Amino acid sequence: MRQSSVLAELRARIAEVEGTAARHAAVPFGVKALDSHLPGGGLAAGVLHEVAGSPDLADDASATIFLAGILARIEGPVFWCLRWRDLFAPALHLAGLHPDRVIHVEAGSDTNVLLAMEECLRHAGLAGVVGEVTKYSTTASKRLQLAAESSGVTAFVFRRASNPAMAAEGTAATTRWRIAAAPSEPLGIPSLGRPRWQVALERVRGGEPRQWIVEGCDAQGRIGLSTALVDRPDAAEDRQAAA
Numbered sequence: 001m002r003q004s005s006v007l008a009e010l011r012a013r014i015a016e017v018e019g020t021a022a023r024h025a026a027v028p029f030g031v032k033a034l035d036s037h038l039p040g041g042g043l044a045a046g047v048l049h050e051v052a053g054s055p056d057l058a059d060d061a062s063a064t065i066f067l068a069g070i071l072a073r074i075e076g077p078v079f080w081c082l083r084w085r086d087l088f089a090p091a092l093h094l095a096g097l098h099p100d101r102v103i104h105v106e107a108g109s110d111t112n113v114l115l116a117m118e119e120c121l122r123h124a125g126l127a128g129v130v131g132e133v134t135k136y137s138t139t140a141s142k143r144l145q146l147a148a149e150s151s152g153v154t155a156f157v158f159r160r161a162s163n164p165a166m167a168a169e170g171t172a173a174t175t176r177w178r179i180a181a182a183p184s185e186p187l188g189i190p191s192l193g194r195p196r197w198q199v200a201l202e203r204v205r206g207g208e209p210r211q212w213i214v215e216g217c218d219a220q221g222r223i224g225l226s227t228a229l230v231d232r233p234d235a236a237e238d239r240q241a242a243a
Contacts, residue, residue, distance in 0.1 A: 025042075025045065026038070026040035026041055026042030026043055026044050026045060027042050027043045027045055027070065027073060027074060027154075028041055028042035028043075029042065029043070029223060030222055030223075031214070031223060031224070031225045032225075033212060033225055034199075034212065034214075034225075037201070037204075037207060037208075037210055038175075038201075038204065038207065039204070039205070039206040039207055043070065043154075043175070044154075044174050044175070045074075045152070045154045046148055046149055046151070046152040046153065046154060047145060047148050047149065047154065047155070047173075047174040048141060048144045048145040048148050048155045048156075048157065048172060048173045048174060049154065049155070049156050049157070049173055049174060049175045049176075049177070050141075050156075050157045050159065050171060050173040050175070050176040050177065050203075051063050051066065051067055051156055051157070051158050051159070051176075051177045051178075051179065052158070052159040052160075052176070052177070052178045052179070053159075053160060053178070053179055053180070054178070054180060058181045059179060059180045059181055060160050061091075061181075062179045062180065062181045062195070062197050062216070063158065063160075063177075063178075063179035064087070064091070064092075064158070065091060065092075065094075065095045065195075065216060065217055066177070066179045066197065066199070066217070066223075067130060067156055067158060068091075068092040068095040068096070068097040068217070068221065069095045069096060069097070069217035069221035069222070069223060070128075070156075070221065071097050071127050071128050071130070071156075071221075072095055072096030072097040072217075072220065072221030073096070073220070073221045073222075074127040074128060074154070075127060076101075076125055076126050076127035076128075077101055077102075077103055077126055077127060078097065078101055078102050078103065078126065078127045078128055078129075078130065079103050079105060079116075079117075079120040079126060079128075079129045079130070080102050080103070080104055080105065080130045080132075081105040081107055081113045081116040081117050081120065081129065081130065081131040081132065082104070082105070082106065082107065082113060082131075082132040083106070083107060083108055083109060083110065083112075083113060083132065084106055084108070085104050085106045087102075087104065089102070094217075094219060095217040095219075095221055096217065096218075096219055096220045096221035096222075097221065101127070105120070110133040110134060110135065110136065113131045113132060113133050114131060114133065114136055114140050114143075114144070116131070117129050117131040117144060117147075117155060117157075118143055118144060118147050120153075121144065121147035121148050121150075121151055121153050121155055122147060122150070122151055123151060123153070124151045124152055124153060125153075126151075126153045127154075128153060128154045128155070128156060129148075129153060129154075129155050129156070130155075130156045130157075130158055131144075131155070131156070131157050131158065132158045132159075132160050133157060133158070133159060133160075134159065134160060135159065136157065136159075138170040138171060138172065141157070141170075141171040141172040141173055142172040144157065144172070145172040145173070145174075157173065171203075173203070174204070174205045175201060175203060175204045175205070176201075176202045176203035176204075177199065177200065177201055177202065178199075178200040178202055179197050179198070179199055179200075180197065180198040180200075181195070181196075181197060181198075182196040182197055182198045182213055183196065184196050185215070194215050194216060194224075195215070195216035196213055196214065196215055196216065197213070197214055197215075197216055197223075198211060198212075198213055199211060199212050199213075199214050212225065
């Protein structure tokens with residue numbers, strides 16, 4: 001066996017032991033500016049990600065649709081764990097996530113939501129598991145990360161009504177996102193415009209924080225890069241709708 005093959009096999013075994021083996025390909029956003037900033041060229045699968053809105057209900061709604069758009073582009077059923085069932089199914093459908101794919105788990109408390117998430121993550125073949133909580137501990141995040149690595153199912157903790165100050169809390173999540181509503185780009189028609197979000201990548205393992213202005217999900221869960229990136233003056237050159 002050639003030395004390069006031996007080394008490749010050894011690295012794969014070490015990665016598996018450490019729980020970092022890639023069981024599935026990353027899920028790309030289809031927007032070069034975002035994907036090129038993420039290790040692996042997209043959102044890593046089989047790990048824990050954290051998404052937050054803000055105390056503003058409009059931001060929580062934007063974060064919900066952001067999540068729905070990601071899950072819409074992954075095959076399989078979705079378990080959505082929450083304290084009480086208040087998801088607006090038609091809005092998820094508009095982002096490409098058909099209600100027939102979503103299994104709601106009404107758990108009643110943050111503690112039970114986390115327990116339900118961990119149980120759901122034991123089963124391979126799911127598109128993803130979402131858990132809506134206001135806060136959770138570092139220990140809980142590590143348990144979810146290990147469960148996601150074990151099954152290869154991607155986990156999303158959705159921190160509703162989240163204060164930005166909570167971002168300082170420790171977490172085992174591979175990425176942390178904060179989604180906020182942004183003014184729509186004028187289309188020349190009064191009171192009509194494609195939704196826009198400020199997408200902040202506050203933490204990413206192996207990368208640097210960054211933020212963008214993006215156009216909200218279309219009916220296939222795809223986002224588009226706005227001409228007005230928050231941190232780049234030459235955003236117009238990189239404008240690209242998700243494939």
